[in-house]
Amino acid sequence: MDTGTHVVMGLGLGALATLDAAIAQDPITAQSVLIGTLIGSQAPDFDTVLKLKNNAVYIRHHRGITHSIPAILLWPILISSGIMLFYPETNLLHLWLWTFLAVFIHVFVDIFNAYGTQALRPFSNRWVALGVINIFDPFIFLSHIAGLVLWYIGANPGYTFLTIYGILVLYYFWRIYEQRKLINAVKERIPDAVEVIVSPTIRWSRWHIAIKSETQFYVARGEGTTIHIQDEFDRVPVPQTPVLESAKEDPNLSAFLSFSPVYRWEIEETNEGYEVRFIDLRYRSKGHYPFVAVVQLEDQLEITSSYTGWVYSEDTLRKKLDPAID
Template sequence: MDTGTHLVMGITISGLTFADPTVAASTATATAVIAGVMLGSQAPDIDTVLKLRNNAVYIRHHRGITHSIPAVFIWPTLITLVLLLLLPDANVLHLWLWTFFAVALHVFVDIFNAYGTQALRPFTKKWIALGIINTFDPIIFGLNVIAIMIWAFGADPVITMSILYGTLVIYYIIRTWLHHAVKQAVQNTIPDVKDIYLSPTRYFFQYRVAANSDTHHYVARAYGRSITLLDKFKIEPLPEEELFEVAIQDENLRSFLSFSPIYRFEIRKIKNNLTEVRLIDLRYRSNNRYPFVAVAQVDEHLKVVNSYTGWIFSEEKLRSKLG
């Protein structure tokens, strides 16, 4: 989920902690637990700072090790140790458990996005991306904000947040059912479809669709069970020529390949005796463009002279990024 949603969920979890008698009975414990929950709800996304280095590193590692199984235990331990220095009278066990809950919930809800996480590291680096909830879901965000406002006006936080999270469980069940219904509709629409990747949008019934058959890539839009085909590309085998092998060893293209499960490629000659290799993710079609790409420009000496990966919404912007 986005940072704003994790923030408001941290606040609503804070209200839920008062269901714990140990938290409710101690000011020191309550203060530490609320601080731990707020920090824990944001801690896994500390790897966002990688974007300051470059997009390749960010794409390859964001939601990676910081969302892994060991990290789910390490984050609450570190946060608990720091908070105990400031609030030594807080109950250690309850502080750790509630902080652990906040961290684990952060990772859990991220799995439901199309972006996903490497939540099963160190056992596998596979991206777990269910594609059921958009990275920013206005209903989830709105329900959390409403619950916070009701609490602010004096309502019992435990009752308020219990209703909130009960409602969210039902909402996730409904979205999961809708996801499977859309997937079934895609299977009924596209012949011999094998792999289907759904990317939910901010609109409840609308999905982006990318799929493979044995011979073609398909791109479509779904509105409920209504599927509209937008693009169809013949699947071409990856070139075995040396130029292509050089290009895909570039850091930007390797990051793209580690993240994108369905893409096509283009190779073309451009000015200054350069050859451009472009990888195009098919999951995010928007305004007749595929904005998530990786590009490498290779010279006649088989050396990559320019490369980039990330979200690009115009050719002018891409040229600017490539220098």
């Protein structure tokens, strides 16, 4: 989920925690738990700082080890220990339990996005992305805002958020049901589909769809259970040519391949050598595929420039590959 949603979820869990008798009867513990759930709801995304290094490192590691099973256990210990330095009288057990819940729910809800997480590490580096809930879901965000407003004007915070979270559980089941209907509709439309990757949008009824068949890639838009095919590409395996093997050594392309499950590729000969481009088919915006990896090589197959990330125009991409271009 986005940062704003994780913030209000942290506050919501702090409100829910007031149903815990050990917290309701102890103002110091209540305050420390609210701080713990707020920090815990953000902690797994502290790896965003990796973006300061470069996109390749960020793409390869974001929602990786910080969302892993060991991290889910470690974050609450670190956060609770830090809070205890300022609130030594707090109930450590209950502080740890609610901080743990905040960290766990952060990782759990991220699994339902199209981006996903590597939540099964260290047992598997596979990305778990269920593609049910958009990165920013207005219903989830606004329901938390409504709960916080009710809390502010005097409603019981615990029961308010217990009701909200009960509604949100039903909401998640409804979204899963809608996604399954869409996937079944895709398989009826394209019987030889071997994989269907669905990405929700901010609109409940609209979905982005990438489909693999034995011979084709399809890019589609779902409106309810109506499928609109937007693009179709031949599914051509990546050959083991010297140019492509050299390009794969580049950290930007390597990061892209570790993250993207469905892409097409192309090679262009240039005056200087070659340009290799890999294009993620999950993301389509106004006829353009903005998430790419590009590697430029000279004739001797030495890499001269590369980039991976989001670009929405060819001019912008050229500037990323050659910062000297104004």
